[in-house]
């Protein structure tokens with residue numbers, strides 16, 4: 001299994017901890033102070049990285065699309081272009097946010113929503129670039145991104161498996177420093193559309209780390225993704241789910257994000273080995289409550305132990321592990337025994 005190297009000490013895949021991305025996206029409302037609060041919240045929640053969305057509007061959208069009226073409660077302008085312009089930070093502001101994240105000690109990156117933004121992010125020296133589902137069918141862009149020497153995390157919403165294979169082929173023709181995220185692009189995703197077991201299929205198909213970008217409500221699905229082997233997890237973060245904006249409703253508050261990170265680490269620690277065995281932490285309970293073989297009645301040396309003569313009880317001192325019951329039946333007692341006395345190896349022949 002390929003490991004994707006994000007920095008000198010952070011790798012994704014194999015046995016490395018799940019890489020958890022706090023997706024600010026456009027939940028900053030176009031306000032750099034809110035953006036900084038979200039970066040801080042991501043850091044305090046224990047996220048591995050905080051992520052924004054970088055767009056060059058003229059590159060991503062047609063002129064006509066930008067001029068379309070965007071008349072809904074989440075709109076920041078009369079047209080879609082005005083709306084998006086309000087939510088877009090300048091390159092200078094990006095540099096400020098990048099510096100701020102660096103100062104407080106959290107990795108910073110963004111989704112490149114087009115090639116111009118991709119180049120800007122490469123120059124900013126982000127540790128990796130995210131390619132969102134909006135570009136999962138953009139083969140030109142994927143080829144361009146693959147040709148650059150930077151790790152990629154690529155979401156696969158809005159396309160089917162054959163397109164995902166195409167994405168894999170395009171990038172892996174250049175390098176294997178990339179991850180594929182299962183994603184359903186709906187805000188929020190109905191639980192029955194999450195199709196989380198796709199992750200297992202990705203794991204079986206691809207030799208690179210796979211993960212999950214979740215737009216459903218809450219943390220349960222994301223946690224299940226980690227149990228299914230997600231090595232990258234992305235969830236939106238917000239200061240307040242009731243704020244204006246398309247993504248707030250399917251985002252996590254800082255407290256919820258913190259709980260998510262905590263629970264991911266618990267799940268990782270608890271996955272362990274598929275070999276079922278008795279573990280050291282069970283010994284006190286074995287000593288206290290595991291049942292063993294004892295005499296069901298008083299019997300003397302030389303007598304045969306019939307089924308009713310041997311009982312399985314919690315005893316002190318213990319007899320043989322109760323799994324040995326069948327081996328004891330119809331054996332002859334070597335010593336006199338009273339009811340409830342433990343039965344051990346050497347007590348019968």
Ligand SMILES: CC(=O)N[C@H](C=O)[C@@H](O)[C@H](O)[C@H](O)COP(=O)(O)O
Nearest residue numbers: 025026074132133134185187246247
């Ligand atoms: C597919 C994609 O890009 N999705 C992104 C990531 O999840 C979203 O954050 C969109 O940018 C957002 O939902 C757009 O909302 P509006 O159109 O109201 O600005």
Ligand SMILES: C=C(OP(=O)(O)O)C(=O)O
Nearest residue numbers: 053111132133155183213
């Ligand atoms: C659209 C994005 O992500 P996803 O497809 O994972 O929701 C993004 O990162 O901008």
